[in-house]
Amino acid sequence: MSNCTLILILAGGLALSGCQSATYSRTSTGDFGCLAGTVSGAILGGFAGSAIGAGTGQLWAVGGGATLGGAAGSALTCR
Numbered sequence: 777m778s779n780c781t782l783i784l785i786l787a788g789g790l791a792l793s794g795c796q797s798a799t800y801s802r803t804s805t806g807d808f809g810c811l812a813g814t815v816s817g818a819i820l821g822g823f824a825g826s827a828i829g830a831g832t833g834q835l836w837a838v839g840g841g842a843t844l845g846g847a848a849g850s851a852l853t854c855r
Contacts, residue, residue, distance in 0.1 A: 781832065788839075813853025814846050821845015 825841025828834065 781835070810850070810854040813849040815849070817849020817852070818842045818846035821848070 819842075821841035821844050822838050823841075824845070825837035825839070826834065828837040828841075
């Protein structure tokens, strides 16, 4: 993996972390359930993305799958 790719991945992660809101809501699952759903979704999305492509394309698929899986897990468990 080249340094340019690594820098782009880290910059993208930092940019996406800025979208995280600091609002708190009372949920039936609690904070642990919300965190567990988000992490589980990211892990499953990363595994699903690893089945796609090869080389650098596979790296992007894993990152995209983890991002979308984490967002989906968060949406399902953090109501």
